[in-house]
Amino acid sequence: MSDIASLHKSLVARILEGKGQASPEIRRAAFDGVGLAEPVHTFVDKVAHRARMVTDADIGTLRKAGLSEDQIYELVVCAAIGQATRQYESALAALSAATGSN
Amino acid sequence: MRLAILDHGHGIRTKAMFALIRIFSGHPVVDPVKFAFYRPSFYRAGGLTQEAMRGPSEWSVADRELMAAFVSKVNGTEFCIAAHTATSAIAYNDGAKVSATLADLETAPLAEPLRATLRMLGKLTRDSTVDADDMRAVLAAGASEQHIKDALAVGFAFNVTDRLADVFDFAVDDTAAINAGAKYLLTRGYR
Numbered sequence: 001m002s003d004i005a006s007l008h009k010s011l012v013a014r015i016l017e018g019k020g021q022a023s024p025e026i027r028r029a030a031f032d033g034v035g036l037a038e039p040v041h042t043f044v045d046k047v048a049h050r051a052r053m054v055t056d057a058d059i060g061t062l063r064k065a066g067l068s069e070d071q072i073y074e075l076v077v078c079a080a081i082g083q084a085t086r087q088y089e090s091a092l093a094a095l096s097a098a099t100g101s102n
Numbered sequence: 103m104r105l106a107i108l109d110h111g112h113g114i115r116t117k118a119m120f121a122l123i124r125i126f127s128g129h130p131v132v133d134p135v136k137f138a139f140y141r142p143s144f145y146r147a148g149g150l151t152q153e154a155m156r157g158p159s160e161w162s163v164a165d166r167e168l169m170a171a172f173v174s175k176v177n178g179t180e181f182c183i184a185a186h187t188a189t190s191a192i193a194y195n196d197g198a199k200v201s202a203t204l205a206d207l208e209t210a211p212l213a214e215p216l217r218a219t220l221r222m223l224g225k226l227t228r229d230s231t232v233d234a235d236d237m238r239a240v241l242a243a244g245a246s247e248q249h250i251k252d253a254l255a256v257g258f259a260f261n262v263t264d265r266l267a268d269v270f271d272f273a274v275d276d277t278a279a280i281n282a283g284a285k286y287l288l289t290r291g292y293r
Binding site for chain 1: 111149154226227231235237241250255261264
């Protein structure tokens with residue numbers, strides 16, 4: 001498989017810069033997992049690190065805070081891809097260190 | 103599904119397609135399909151997942167489905183464990199091999215390059231990081247640099263998908279629907 005890097009780059013660009021109902025700044029913060037106000041910060045951290053522990057009540061908290069379902073959908077996608085990207089890039093760097101390649 | 107938009111928010115053409123799927127497959131439309139067809143212009147990760155799971159690689163399709171099941175086991179994502187255990191079992195024509203791997207990686211009947219690669223993917227998934235020594239161990243077991251890169255693409259795809267399945271609460275289907283979905287993934291892929 002040769003074009004994973006370009007597919008990954010275009011996926012990240014689409015979710016962060018494409019048309020959405022959450023602002024690009026909030027989407028970027030969800031992707032990075034930093035710079036978010038509560039209750040979004042706690043929710044995004046849970047998506048990144050304890051996704052299976054997310055409950056209906058967590059979604060309800062976001063609704064009560066005024067987020068629409070589309071905004072919640074976008075933040076979850078950004079948080080999931082952000083955490084998986086950090087894992088992936090950590091592993092590629094470790095592989096480069098092990099093989100001595102760039 | 104935790105968001106109503108993912109169940110009912112699709113456009114009329116997509117809803118008509120879902121009706122046809124229900125009629126011709128005899129099964130309800132599964133949650134990952136509903137998710138994939140909701141605002142595909144926003145997410146649309148099928149291209150990357152298709153390349154990771156079905157693109158050219160020295161890993162077999164069965165090996166990559168086993169990686170997907172294994173990563174999902176570490177994440178504890180019930181939907182993806184069920185779906186990719188079934189898909190890998192059919193692809194290998196060896197359900198016992200898949201079950202043994204998920205039960206105990208160290209004693210499962212696997213070639214060492216695959217075992218070492220799964221061990222590394224497990225650590226990466228659990229700890230979110232690996233180091234050069236972890237990679238040297240995989241290389242020493244006989245996996246090539248390209249083997250590892252290909253496995254990391256599978257790991258990326260399922261560390262995304264598992265989170266989405268858990269947060270949106272994809273329903274685990276009955277055995278017949280799981281096996282039908284597995285056969286679909288083996289004939290049509292992830293597009």
